[in-house]
Amino acid sequence: MSSSLPLHSQHQRTYHDNKFVYPVLSRRSKGISIGINLNPDKICNFDCIYCQVDRREESETRFVGTEQLIQELDHMLKFVLSGEIYQDPKFSEVPAELRRLNDIAFSGDGEPTTYRNFDQIVKDVAALKRKHSASDVKMVLISNASMFHRASTQAALAVFDVNQGEIWAKLDAGTEDYFKTIDRTKIRFSQVLDNLLLAAEQRPIVIQSLFMLVDQQPPSDKEIDAYCSRLNEIVAAGGQIKLVQVYTIARRTAEEYVASLSTAQVDEIARKVTAQTKLPVEVYYGNAD
Numbered sequence: 663m664s665s666s667l668p669l670h671s672q673h674q675r676t677y678h679d680n681k682f683v684y685p686v687l688s689r690r691s692k693g694i695s696i697g698i699n700l701n702p703d704k705i706c707n708f709d710c711i712y713c714q715v716d717r718r719e720e721s722e723t724r725f726v727g728t729e730q731l732i733q734e735l736d737h738m739l740k741f742v743l744s745g746e747i748y749q750d751p752k753f754s755e756v757p758a759e760l761r762r763l764n765d766i767a768f769s770g771d772g773e774p775t776t777y778r779n780f781d782q783i784v785k786d787v788a789a790l791k792r793k794h795s796a797s798d799v800k801m802v803l804i805s806n807a808s809m810f811h812r813a814s815t816q817a818a819l820a821v822f823d824v825n826q827g828e829i830w831a832k833l834d835a836g837t838e839d840y841f842k843t844i845d846r847t848k849i850r851f852s853q854v855l856d857n858l859l860l861a862a863e864q865r866p867i868v869i870q871s872l873f874m875l876v877d878q879q880p881p882s883d884k885e886i887d888a889y890c891s892r893l894n895e896i897v898a899a900g901g902q903i904k905l906v907q908v909y910t911i912a913r914r915t916a917e918e919y920v921a922s923l924s925t926a927q928v929d930e931i932a933r934k935v936t937a938q939t940k941l942p943v944e945v946y947y948g949n950a951d
Contacts, residue, residue, distance in 0.1 A: 681727070682770075683734035685742060687756055689946055690907060693764035694747065694756075695802070696738050698731070700783065701772025708773065708806050709846040710834070711917045712874055715771045728779065732786055735766070739794045765800035765828075766791070775809040781818040788825040800826045804870070807831040808849050810857035819861065829867040830907070831858055836888025840881065855892060862901030869893065869906045873931055875921040886931055890938035897939070906939070908932045909946035922948030 681702060688695040704715055740746075742763045747753050766787060768774040777783065784801070791799060801822055809815050810831075822829065833854070835841035841851040861867050871889070873881050881889075897903060908931055910923040923931075925947050932945045 680734045680738070682731040683738050685738060685747060685753070687753070687760060688764065688767075689912070690909075690944075691764040691767070691802075693760050693762040694742055694753075695764055696735070696742060696766045697770060698735065698766065698768050698774070698783075698787070699770025700768065700774045700777040700780070701770050704771045705776075706772035707776060707808055707847060707849060711844055711846060711876070712872055712911055712915050712920050714913045714915055728783065728786075731783070732790065735787065735790055736793075739763075739790060739796065743794060743796065763796070763799050765802045767802040767804055769804040773806050773808060774803065775805055775812070775815045775818070781814045781821070784818040784821045788821055791825065797826065800828055802828045802830055804830045805832065806845070806847075807833075807854050807857040807861065808847070810861050811853075819864070823865055829861055829865065830870050831861060831867055832870050832872075833858065833889070833892065834872055836885050836890070836892050840885050840888075843876070855896070859896050859899050859901045862896055862903060863899075866902040866904035869903055871906065871908055872910065873908065873923055873928070874911050875923060877919050878921070880923055880927055881931070883934075886934050887938070890935055893935070893939045893941060897941075903941055906935055906941050906943045907946065908935060908943055910948040912946070912948045 682699050684697045684699065686695050686697055687693075706713075706715075745761070748756060748761060768784075774780060787801065791797065791801070803819070803822060810819070819827075819829065821827070832845075834844045835851070838851040841854075858867070858869075893903060893906065908928060910928050911921065928945050928947055932943045935941065936943050
């Protein structure tokens with residue numbers, strides 16, 4: 663490897679000459695994930711304090727070239743499915759059990775559902791999956807849930823539902839104040855909660871929750887209790903949560919006053935979530951230990 667960092671911590675949004683499509687070894691996917699970046703302009707309706715994207719830096723690309731994106735994904739699918747990717751020095755040491763294409767993930771430098779033609783892009787990606795006979799490869803949407811109420815987003819989610827899709831939705835807080843501190847957005851916390859329920863009423867979703875040290879302080883017990891209450895409220899209202907991912911920072915962040923929780927701290931939060939919600943929980947650790 664060219665870097666001493668774990669490969670799962672190296673999530674660069676570019677790959678060689680590509681502008682929109684990039685491969686990563688994903689610790690949560692347990693294999694290779696092909697990322698699609700619909701926000702190369704670095705514009706996002708959240709400005710999370712733990713994000714690796716420095717939105718103060720000027721972006722190289724300010725728009726999405728749909729035709730180029732589809733061409734890049736077409737070539738990337740062939741590159742990964744053929745196994746040619748493991749000849750690349752960056753991926754040559756990937757363990758045999760992780761040498762699998764797990765998913766195509768809509769993620770990147772901002773919130774993918776804010777892209778104006780998101781539903782059409784999702785349809786085009788599903789068509790490429792069929793072209794490459796990759797029906798078992800998941801399509802994953804990694805989202806802050808802020809735009810789930812839009813008709814175009816609802817149409818896109820319906821495409822996910824019939825194409826081995828999963829919705830991984832962010833929930834980093836239990837209270838409005840902590841939500842504003844962590845996610846730094848003008849969007850109301852209640853809107854995010856309503857949208858999580860809207861999505862979860864229609865299909866089982868994965869909740870992604872990143873907890874961290876802020877000025878060397880972990881989230882309070884009261885905050886974690888409130889977070890568990892929000893999860894329970896979604897389920898009580900008819901929402902389906904198939905998994906809660908509790909994790910912490912594993913990559914360098916744009917803000918220097920945030921840091922990873924220790925393994926023990928992550929485990930303690932996961933224990934509380936399991937005890938208070940009875941939901942399945944997976945944990946992912948950072949580089950603090």
